[in-house]
Amino acid sequence: xxxxxxxxxxxxxxxxxxxxxxxxxxEGLHVTxxxxxxxxxxxxxxxxxxxxxxxxxxAIDRRKLKANVSVKLTQLGLKLxxxxxxxxxxxxxxxxxxxxxxxxxxxxxxxxTQPTIxxxxxxxxRYGAKRVGLVLQxxxxxxxxxxxxxxxxxTNLRIVKGAYREPPELAYPDKREVDAAYMRMVEGHLSRxxxxxxxxxxxxxxxxxxxFVRQAGISRDKFEFQMLYGIAxxxxxxxxxxxxxxxxYTPFGREWYPYFTxxxxxxxxxxxxxxxxxxxx
Ligand code: FDA
Numbered sequence: 101x102x103x104x105x106x107x108x109x110x111x112x113x114x115x116x117x118x119x120x121x122x123x124x125x126x127e128g129l130h131v132t133x134x135x136x137x138x139x140x141x142x143x144x145x146x147x148x149x150x151x152x153x154x155x156x157x158x159a160i161d162r163r164k165l166k167a168n169v170s171v172k173l174t175q176l177g178l179k180l181x182x183x184x185x186x187x188x189x190x191x192x193x194x195x196x197x198x199x200x201x202x203x204x205x206x207x208x209x210x211x212x213t214q215p216t217i218x219x220x221x222x223x224x225x226r227y228g229a230k231r232v233g234l235v236l237q238x239x240x241x242x243x244x245x246x247x248x249x250x251x252x253x254x255t256n257l258r259i260v261k262g263a264y265r266e267p268p269e270l271a272y273p274d275k276r277e278v279d280a281a282y283m284r285m286v287e288g289h290l291s292r293x294x295x296x297x298x299x300x301x302x303x304x305x306x307x308x309x310x311x312f313v314r315q316a317g318i319s320r321d322k323f324e325f326q327m328l329y330g331i332a333x334x335x336x337x338x339x340x341x342x343x344x345x346x347x348x349y350t351p352f353g354r355e356w357y358p359y360f361t362x363x364x365x366x367x368x369x370x371x372x373x374x375x376x377x378x379x380x381x
Contacts, residue, residue, distance in 0.1 A: 146177030237262030
């Protein structure tokens with residue numbers, strides 16, 4: 101893969117990706133697999149995506165990997181037809197259930213927040229929190245309320261800061277406010293008895309979460325840390341060695357461009373990293 105893409109994307113093919121997952125598992129890290137794709141507006145392509153994603157569960161099973169799956173609803177045609185997208189998700193969650201596994205719905209930009217929550221709710225009601233979870237973004241003003249409403253009955257929420265460009269009418273423009281909302285969401289969700297996937301590479305927030313769980317007596321089976329493939333590897337391994345469950349979000353496939361540009365945008369220093377690879381290649 102060109103321009104340093106391989107730092108953030110495991111591989112283009114499934115067999116190569118599963119080898120990388122095995123390597124991460126060998127280091128004590130769990131994985132959530134992301135078959136790259138988004139904004140699919142063609143029914144046939146959405147169908148192919150659903151088949152590929154559903155097929156990940158038996159593939160994980162066959163190799164006895166410690167991995168679950170993350171999915172974006174716009175890759176299953178959410179913007180084309182929400183009813184079709186729900187049917188694809190039902191098929192995927194059925195596959196997950198047959199393999200006693202779990203699928204998490206990623207959260208995309210604010211144009212699809214509500215339809216994403218609607219689909220999650222109907223899947224949660226049908227399959228339960230052991231099979232399906234959701235992501236909420238602390239930069240959106242609405243997310244704390246969404247967490248309160250969805251977080252009853254042990255719901256599994258991944259809490260992130262948020263990766264899309266959103267207007268100040270919808271999202272905190274100030275990073276300090278995003279961080280403060282992040283902590284309120286994690287603490288609130290854990291205090292209500294929910295399961296939290298604490299997804300951040302921010303060492304200060306991780307420290308705050310660790311001191312909160314110690315103080316509040318939250319047991320380790322109520323939360324996990326999640327980080328992205330290729331980012332903060334030392335922190336991932338340190339937390340795993342300290343006995344915490346750490347899960348690496350591991351994207352693979354050919355549709356890497358939008359994911360890759362979000363990772364570059366998050367950290368200007370990454371531009372230098374890409375430039376170095378361009379010069380070498
Ligand atoms: P912050 O941006 O403050 O970064 C903290 C530190 O982490 C930085 O100082 C740097 O050291 C390191 N870092 C962060 N980003 C980096 C990068 N790109 N390259 C190199 N170093 C970097 N978002 C979303 O909107 N919907 C979603 O479904 C998800 N899903 C998701 C899953 C998982 C497992 C993670 C970890 C993140 C997401 N995100 C996401 C992305 C998330 O919203 C956010 O954009 C990134 O995690 C970066 O924010 P941090 O919390 O790491 O903090």
